[in-house]
Amino acid sequence: NEGFWRTPLGDVEVDGETANKIVREARIVDVDDSAHRYEHSIEVQLPFLQYLFGSAFKIVPICFLMQDLHSSREVGQAVAKVLAGKNALIIASSDMTHYEPQKIAEKKDLMALKAVEAMDEERFYMIVEENRITVCGYGPIIALITAAKALGAREAKLLCYKTSGDVTGDHSAVVGYAAVQFTK
Template identity: 45%
Template sequence: MTKPARRPPAVAGMFYPSNPSELRTTIDQSFRNRKFGPGMPPPSLTERKIYGMVTPHAGYMYSGAVAANGYYQISSHEFSNAVIVGPNHYGIGSGVATMKGGVWETPLGQVEVNGQWAEGMAKRSGIVDFDDMAHSRDHCLEVQLPFLQYIRDQFTIVPVILMMQDIDTAYDLGKAIADTAAESDDTVLIASSDLTHYEPNESAHKKDSELISTMLELNVPKFYSVLERMDVSACGYGAIASIMVAAKSLGATRGELLKYATSGDVTGDTSAVVGYSSVVFV
């Protein structure tokens, strides 16, 4: 019998603290941050249905408080499974890659991959592959796990990482996710993406504002149109689009912007910033 795949932390000690106590403190401070975060610790009192969300994946010192807004909103949900879709930054492995099983490790413990869910999603899609190697180095999914572990004791994940981020891929993957999620009511859908990269603060705010407006409309064709017309360097645009497709298919009617900020807003260095958004689809 082969041992399940073990995916150790790739960016602990870089994107977030490797010490469990320090990590918990950092996440707690992200929730309590009144300027960029929700300003209070979870759980929230939110009772409305949240079909999906967009969250950033930079180092916690830059984007942790912005990310905390979305995690605060879903902290009242009784989910037991999280589908997390993000961009492949390293070009390793398949174009659309998930895993058949195994565990992901963070300083806060292990999280099991929901292989059955992943196989159901792959059967409904023509493009999803099983490729553990594609997940080996990337930070975009890993940095979401400690936040999930902070708000939920037990849950499984379906990690999906994308090199292919075109609109056809987004529709195929989004539909497969929605059709699989429709079979139960215990799954939260997460798109991991930063927005504009390494432009002046004013430019990032302008470009990202226009892109976010299409997310709030759940308008995928318009989203891709703005991406191209304004040359928005959002790294996980295909992840955002696929979760938009899935959320709308499941019943979401709009997006809601919880918080937007850039690294420049957080650190004060506004010369070359990265944009972060926390959006929920309701």
């Protein structure tokens, strides 16, 4: 909840004040640096942000262990409460379906992404569970939807959906990727 994250483009400062407020606001959130040791979803976003903004930003990295609907909503509500009135960007990083044939992955992922576009975190969670969609970070996505709605987002738009098969040409076992933008 304090310090820096080091990337090839330089250090990114952790916003300790905001991080501590989120920890106090959400009972489910703990300070645990080891949670980030084997999880890469945050660090892969940082070079993109550094390219766009240089070092003129701070981060509050949150890694999820418990991803049930209630816990994820609690994190989203805490983030929204702490960020209210601030100029902030919330990013949830996750891939979608893992290692299924292209057509099956697309069907599952687009079904889940429709719920994201509808900003319906409960429906998203149910679709992921009922269809056994292997999306790694469904908890952060639920937290993002919850926070975005609480902060006044009115629209979620799917910007792009692709799979690893679109790059490699091998559609027998793909991983899905999507970009969704939430706006007020």
